[in-house]
Amino acid sequence: MNHEAVMAIAEAIEVMKPDFTKLSDSIWDFAELKFEETRSSEVLARALEDNGFSVRRGVAGMDTAFVGDFGAGKPVIAFLGEFDALAGMSQVANVAAHEAMIDGATGHGCGHNLLGVGSLMAAIALAKYMKANNLPGTVRYYGCPGEEGGSGKTFMVRAGLFDDVDTALTWHPAPFNGVRSTNNLAVLEYYYRFKGIAAHASNAAHLGRSALDAVELMNVGVNFLREHMPQDCRVHYAITDAGGKAANVVQARAEVLYLIRAPEMPQALDLARRVEKVARGAAMMTETEVEVAFDTASTSLLPNITLETAMHEHMVALGPIAFDEADLAFARSIQKTFTEEAIRSSIRLYQIKGDVFSNTRIDGSTPMHMGLREFEGQSHFRAGSTDVGDVSWVVPTAQCWAPAWAIGTNPHTWQVVAQGKSAAAHKAMSHAAKTLATTGLSLMMSPLLLAEARAEWRERTEGKPYVCPIPLDIMPGGRV
Numbered sequence: 001m002n003h004e005a006v007m008a009i010a011e012a013i014e015v016m017k018p019d020f021t022k023l024s025d026s027i028w029d030f031a032e033l034k035f036e037e038t039r040s041s042e043v044l045a046r047a048l049e050d051n052g053f054s055v056r057r058g059v060a061g062m063d064t065a066f067v068g069d070f071g072a073g074k075p076v077i078a079f080l081g082e083f084d085a086l087a088g089m090s091q092v093a094n095v096a097a098h099e100a101m102i103d104g105a106t107g108h109g110c111g112h113n114l115l116g117v118g119s120l121m122a123a124i125a126l127a128k129y130m131k132a133n134n135l136p137g138t139v140r141y142y143g144c145p146g147e148e149g150g151s152g153k154t155f156m157v158r159a160g161l162f163d164d165v166d167t168a169l170t171w172h173p174a175p176f177n178g179v180r181s182t183n184n185l186a187v188l189e190y191y192y193r194f195k196g197i198a199a200h201a202s203n204a205a206h207l208g209r210s211a212l213d214a215v216e217l218m219n220v221g222v223n224f225l226r227e228h229m230p231q232d233c234r235v236h237y238a239i240t241d242a243g244g245k246a247a248n249v250v251q252a253r254a255e256v257l258y259l260i261r262a263p264e265m266p267q268a269l270d271l272a273r274r275v276e277k278v279a280r281g282a283a284m285m286t287e288t289e290v291e292v293a294f295d296t297a298s299t300s301l302l303p304n305i306t307l308e309t310a311m312h313e314h315m316v317a318l319g320p321i322a323f324d325e326a327d328l329a330f331a332r333s334i335q336k337t338f339t340e341e342a343i344r345s346s347i348r349l350y351q352i353k354g355d356v357f358s359n360t361r362i363d364g365s366t367p368m369h370m371g372l373r374e375f376e377g378q379s380h381f382r383a384g385s386t387d388v389g390d391v392s393w394v395v396p397t398a399q400c401w402a403p404a405w406a407i408g409t410n411p412h413t414w415q416v417v418a419q420g421k422s423a424a425a426h427k428a429m430s431h432a433a434k435t436l437a438t439t440g441l442s443l444m445m446s447p448l449l450l451a452e453a454r455a456e457w458r459e460r461t462e463g464k465p466y467v468c469p470i471p472l473d474i475m476p477g478g479r480v
Helices: 003-030 038-050 112-132 152-158 211-228 265-286 305-318 325-335 340-350 388-392 414-418 423-445 447-461
Strands: 054-057 066-072 076-082 137-144 167-174 186-195 234-241 253-262 289-298 397-403
Touching (some): 003 038, 003 423, 038 054, 038 066, 066 112, 076 423, 112 423, 167 388, 167 423, 305 423, 388 397
Parallel strands (some): 167 397
Antiparallel strands (some): 066 137, 186 289
């Protein structure tokens, strides 16, 4: 793709930036949880309609899911957008101290207010370029709810909404700039609900059967199981119902939520069966009953080096982000809330080693990533999970990262929320939009690049047909 096309799209996004910055900030203000993103979903869908897209709302059984199309025919280039927040992450914006706006309220602790709008800008900018240059094809934006524990994209894949897509592109806020090819983990989520018998804990404890005891014994059993599961697997839990606050009552109910992760979905399913045995054993020991309730799941991420290489090349062409001294000053104040180990851990997590634009090694002394991460052309293990994985198993998919956060920032922290409205975050968002839009244009104009990405995808999926990990009788939010 020629330099003029790259610059035309970049300039179009700069023109859009003020209005879409306000849109991103509005979604930060809404801070809506999974499948409750009514206002966030609507403002994004309306922005698409205002720019000539046709929008289908309420797709795949989710009120806040939508798909917007511009153009017609092949190729179909998809952009993935997210907009859900996290519980308990309330935080004042642009303040480098832990200060909740409302105690216990929600907040954008993973930067999805930026993610959804950045992808939206890319889709609209590419559509405008297509229209101005009479290019054939379809630009599609997916409004994907419930990434945080809801697996919205998995339900969209199950509904066949990606069946005609040629490639899917997305991004995520991060402490660095660049492409990092990752193999994320598959994840399964289950609620284990124990039912016992209430009794007075002093006068008649022998008559009670404690559901809370069962939860605690299950947790102990799974802790011992960790020694005997594959090294790359992960198991996490949260007690979601302790049965009440009265200490002198034998608790008749209790519930625990488990996330079970593994490099591949078959491994996760095997591990889940072992966890279930522990749960049933705990029920036997306490003479309680246990219900195992499937909640949701996401498949491991399937990298596509062909697409990632193309995306990296566009990031090279775009150059570094022009952070100013005010951006750096705020990042330094955020960094002061981290330990040195947290900063080193962040650099290790994202494997920020060399830089395309300089020989500077990133060591945390620079508060923001001012350059571009080198792309190794190979995949790395990453212990997180995302429903982007399910999309990657049905269509070639790639994502980039843009430095919306100070180096050292980890996802799902108050520091992410504090930086969600910063000038640096807005610059990173528009930079990601330029990367996605120019990569999408290359795919639209190059049948060879599309074919190579598809060929790699076929090779990686050969003999491994995608099986949706969510049963057909499960609806979003764990409803049956």
